[in-house]
Amino acid sequence: MTSEPRAPAERVFTLFASCIPVRGARRSVICDLQRQSTQPIPNGLYEILTMHAGKAVAEIKNVYDHQYDEEIDEYFEFLLGHEFGFWCADPERFPALDLTWEAPERITNAILDVDRHSDHDYEKIFSELDDLGCKALELRCFEPVPLPELRRILSAARHGRLRSIDLLAAYAPELTQEALESLASEYRRISNIAVHSSPEDRALPPYRTGVTAAYRREVVDSPRCCGQIHPGYFVTNIETFAEAQKHNTCLNRKLAIDARGEIKNCPSMARSFGNARQVPLHSALAHRDFAALWAINKDQIAICKDCEFRYVCTDCRAYLADAADLYSKPSKCTYDPYTAEWQTPAERQTQAAAPAPGDAALPLPAGILKGVS
């Protein structure tokens, strides 16, 4: 049944379906899945957008006994200014996105680690990843690999179904800007090249083909470097947001082969499901425990479940705050959702006893409305 259209004065503010508010302990965010941005908002505004969705402004002001009329007007100006929504008379015609996540691939992404002792059968690995439908690979070289060897590895992936290869290479003088560009041009599946242990931090201009490349000073000499959590690794798009509702955004549909050829969920984890030289990847995948961690989503993880970034964060299950608790937060995450601040571990200890700071940095006043802590 179609409801009667509302009079203009009764129009309600409706968020675009791709702009989804997510509440955190201290503040909330609007995840704009189309523009791929994450905008902090006060929890008071989250309350208006969710508990009072579908109400006209006058109704909302009434709910708060007209104590915050000015702030409420300011909120809506902010939302319009950032193009998060629009005024409309028939909000029921704009349903929410269906966030069901499905993927036809048994494995969507894989990590292959390489060091000087690696003895991988690349053809076999890539062929088996192909059979599993794998579309993205990160090739991580912890030590310098001579260019001809790098070419040999990449050639083995030339005819498969991979759509994307991220190459993490150790710096060597031969990895000049021209050499990287030549690699990217020769192997079109490459979408990103990062050269670690470089003498300088330098991002190269994107190539004509859209490939990005950068030299980084930071040393990545083992899987122990992985598991970093910071905004640079947040992903605001519909695929990841939908996946995060029910799955672990790091491990779901991931397969890793460490430098020794051991098949794992992640190279940083101890558990091996066999060596890729002897065990077909699909056999490892068929093991009952292989997919066990795939379903640990952020709503189940301590502290993360109170974090406003929980559906854009790509998590880590290898390095945990409490190694004995599968549901503890990533140990390398320094964000505290209860204070809305990024902290070093030392700072975190110092501030644990101090009162929570104010929200001066937020774009709008937080917690001004009734029932908002």
Add this chain to the structure above:
Amino acid sequence: MADDPTDPDDRPAGNAGLFERLSPEGRRLVPVTFRSLHTSKTAEATFLRLVESRPYRAKGYACSPFRKPISKCFGTPAGEDDV
């Protein structure tokens, strides 16, 4: 093969010369689309539009980067987002 639209004897008369305008790769890849359209009046226009847009579609389809980080090894963001 009787239903192979690349077979000169099987092409609709209105589309004569269509295949000659395609690259060898285009001739190889297009038959399925062509087969579903070849009785339509707008077949040629639709078909050519599809063929011409293939490089763009192929770029997006075949070479698009994975849309989330596969591993997270760098402790400092390349360009720090202010969140």
